Amino acid sequence: MIRPHRSHPLWLAYFLHRVSGLALALFLPFHFLLLSMVISQPQTADALLRFTDHLTVKLAEGGLVFLLAVHFFGGVRLLALEFLPWSGKRKTITAAAIAFAFFVSGSFVLRAV
Template sequence: MRPARAHPLWLAFVLHRVSGIALALFLPLHFWVLSLALTRPETLNQFLSFAEQPVVKLAEFGLVFLLAVHAFGGLRLMALEWLPWSVPQKTLAAGAVGVAVLISGTFFLQVV
């Protein structure tokens, strides 16, 4: 028998929590950059030219990945609360991560 921490649903739980924390840490930076449009447009232009670098595009991929993972993790939680959970559905939970990779990968290919 595998330990509980190696269970796919436990890993989905951890991924959902980590993605939520990462998104919460990103939001203040996002709001600060948005405020630059109103307070310091020249600084915003400098930031936007910085944002064209490949490493920033890679970070955007990570952000979209975290957002997709968090969204599908939320759907997983709603399914756990409202639907009877069977063994085959554990595979669907892992599939949700795969769909998150597909969505974020599509975004990444469009911005590169």
């Protein structure tokens, strides 16, 4: 059974913003580990960077860009709702934020593949 507040489109925006933030927070330690390997173990870092040429890794990177775009545009949406005058366009702003996220990540995937 779906709770009534969870069927609201803005709840989906709330949920995506929280999940994308959590996923990005989980990704960052691995990113910093790879950056430290570039300095301390360049051969290992080169092998890992060659691994990123695989299609599945490129698609995963596209997913990561999508999460980053969703989190960014979701944050912009929240700032707009917080600081701009209230209007009935909240669903439109939310839909535009998600559409921009798909556009940014889709452009990245098409360019990377």
